[in-house]
Amino acid sequence: GAVVSQHPSWVICKSGTSVKIECRSLDFQATTMFWYRQFPKQSLMLMATSNEGSKATYEQGVEKDKFLINHASLTLSTLTVTSAHPEDSSFYICSARLTSGSDEQFFGPGTRLTVL
Amino acid sequence: GIQVEQSPPDLILQEGANSTLRCNFSDSVNNLQWFHQNPWGQLINLFYIPSGTKQNGRLSATTVATERYSLLYISSSQTTDSGVYFCAVDTGKLIFGQGTTLQVKP
Numbered sequence: 001g002a003v004v005s006q007h008p009s010w011v012i013c014k015s016g017t018s019v020k021i022e023c024r025s026l027d028f029q030a031t032t033m034f035w036y037r038q039f040p041k042q043s044l045m046l047m048a049t050s051n052e053g054s055k056a057t058y059e060q061g062v063e064k065d066k067f068l069i070n071h072a073s074l075t076l077s078t079l080t081v082t083s084a085h086p087e088d089s090s091f092y093i094c095s096a097r098l099t100s101g102s103d104e105q106f107f108g109p110g111t112r113l114t115v116l
Numbered sequence: 117g118i119q120v121e122q123s124p125p126d127l128i129l130q131e132g133a134n135s136t137l138r139c140n141f142s143d144s145v146n147n148l149q150w151f152h153q154n155p156w157g158q159l160i161n162l163f164y165i166p167s168g169t170k171q172n173g174r175l176s177a178t179t180v181a182t183e184r185y186s187l188l189y190i191s192s193s194q195t196t197d198s199g200v201y202f203c204a205v206d207t208g209k210l211i212f213g214q215g216t217t218l219q220v221k222p
Contacts, residue, residue: 034209038157043202043212091157095210104149105210107159 002028004096006108013084014116021079021111023094029074030096034105035067038091050077084115118143120205122213129193129220137188137216139203146206148179150188153200153215162188162201193220
């Protein structure tokens with residue numbers, strides 16, 4: 001199956017700092033990637049859709065100035081959490097959609113962010 | 117928006133038992149995927165199944181799109197099957213159900 005990586009797998013930062021999370025499709029090209037957030041014991045919540053070469057589309061209630069998304073190539077999307085606060089602590093997961101054949105999505109292993 | 121409901125929310129099985137997980141959705145969808153989230157948080161693709169029946173080892177899935185539901189069957193369950201099972205429907209973006217938490221006891 002298609003492989004998606006995320007880096008870092010976990011990060012601890014101080015309140016007020018910014019954190020960048022990378023999502024890469026390793027063996028396929030992805031014109032569309034997605035960013036999700038998951039709180040403990042809850043389901044995945046879509047934050048934004050990232051399209052290569054264009055601006056991301058954010059879900060209602062997600063602050064675009066706080067969660068900056070860049071999709072500069074067909075294999076890389078980044079999520080930057082700016083001026084992080086403790087309430088931003090969460091598990092962030094990206095996915096990439098196949099562009100040929102089916103439109104199945106494959107998920108990265110997730111990044112656990114803790115803001116102190 | 118579309119609603120996705122999974123049942124049961126929690127399930128405890130003895131090793132070797134069979135189980136059926138259900139996913140109901142409230143509107144037409146492009147496709148449907150089943151995932152297993154392991155204890156480390158990784159979502160593992162189980163099935164991409166917009167309609168019909170598919171089998172992969174001890175797992176099989178059936179989607180009846182006209183009646184807006186999908187079923188995931190787990191046979192001869194093993195302790196490694198423990199974790200959370202999600203269905204997600206695709207309307208241009210994936211909408212997840214709340215998941216079924218499965219615990220398989222030895």
